[in-house]
Amino acid sequence: MKNILLISQYFYPENFRVNDMACEWARRGYRVTVLTGIPNYPAGRYFEGYDRKHRTRETWNGVDIIRIPLTARGSSTGRLMNAAGLAANYLSFVISGWKWVKSKEAASLHADLVFTFEVSPMTQALIGVWYAKKYRIPHFLYIQDLWPENVELVTGIHHPLLIRPIDHMVDYIYKHADQIFVTGKSFVDAVTHRSVPVDSGKVHYWPQYAETFYRPLDKAAVIERQMASEIPDDGAFKIIFTGNIGFAQGLDILPGTAALLKQSGKQKDVRFVIVGSGRYRDELVKKIVDHRVQDMFLLIPAQDARRIPALLAVCDVAYISCSDPQTIPAKVQSCMACGKCILASAGKETGDIIRAAQCGICCDFADEKGLADAVLRLMDKREQISVMGQNARNYYMEHFEKSRRMDEMDGYFKENRTHA
Secondary structure: OOEEEEEOOOOOOOOOOHHHHHHHHHHOOOEEEEEEOOOOOOOOOOOOOOOOOOOOEEEEOOEEEEEOOOOOOOOOOOHHHHHHHHHHHHHHHHHHHHHHHOOHHHHOOOOOEEEEEEOOOHHHHHHHHHHHHHHOOOEEEEEOOOOOHHHHHHHOOOOHHHHHHHHHHHHHHHHOOOEEEEOOHHHHHHHHOOOOOOOHHHEEEOOOOOOOOOOOOOHHHHHHOOOOOOOOOOOOEEEEEEOOOOOOOOOOHHHHHHHHHHHOOOOOOEEEEEEOOOOOHHHHHHHHHHOOOHHHEEEEOOOOHHHHHHHHHOOOEEEEEOOOOOOOOHHHHHHHHOOOOEEEEOOHHHHHHHHHHOOEEEEOOOOHHHHHHHHHHHHOOHHHHHHHHHHHHHHHHHHOOHHHHHHHHHHHHHHOOOOO
16 A cells, blocks of 8 residues: 655645545555645634644644644735745745655655645645655645746736745746646646756656536526525526635636626626635725625625535626636636636636637636626527536546546556665
8 A cells, every 4th residue: 555645735624626636545555644734725824723833743634644833824915914924834834845855754754656736835845855855755836836937917916036945946946846737738848948947757747637526517407405595596697706805816807897797787697706715905905996896796604615616506697716727726727627607817827728628718817898798798608508518517527527537647656666
């Protein structure tokens, strides 16, 4: 039985797809140990019942969890304060990880491989490098966010004094990863064609999948069973966004888009349903009020992921927004698995999938007029929305379905029994 050390700064009860990956590996007979931090995402404060002294070791669904200290992200909406909070959060996890690698607990783990799940920060991958080098085992790196590109995008900082050290760190991490997996096809070129080239033979496109509870649900049944009672069945054309409401999501486009639709006389016909929380939520509410489009928005607090399919079912289209042109948000797969037509304000990678699947419309990021026009086009083609939703489901099953993706990863595990 292979023993996997899974490193992820975020883990249950934080809601990331790595949770399902760990549980699936445990179901497949692997022994899985997760090294993670104290849960604090996205609110920026420790979850109730968790701190530096409580619940630092636990077992969940057959997965052993080790929680090491880190500074909470904080909840500031100011760009500079936000950057400072994230820096403290990222560095504290790495420092704790460095100490842990030298500990007796780390030595007694006897892991056969390290798997680092990298949603920003990339710094967490350093822990995987250090452990793999110390115990001479393979290091697998799964990249969701490219650095330093993501740092520049989120913080707005581009000064070489900050970016060059990050570049050097990323070069070091890539050099010491035995296999690198990326969520987008454009990531392959971005990784292999850096100023310090990376061997293309160890870089693989491995897209995300959606958990099996993401599936199409019948709208009438959901309404009858009151499974999504927060969303009224009032005939409005409902556009739903679910997930973290942060800077990178770029939801500030929606109030302006709503204002344009209001000018067209469609304000009573369109409703933006926002399900989630995050550090940008208060600012989004302020923009909604400033644009005087409160009647076009319904804000619902963050929900358990298992409720999302029901909420999607009672809405017409799913909205996806991402400021990073190369990143494919995880909710792309979630919405496609649920058979939803997708309206997106995103970059080429996301747009390519939507066009290939023929499952919706993708316009340029931050293009309010383009998004408003796309809404009107979809409203005029309501009879085609169900067809686009079925296209989404079919494309998901062919390209992203969970068992296929995990079987493929099993193959990589078997090929890397010893350190390269």
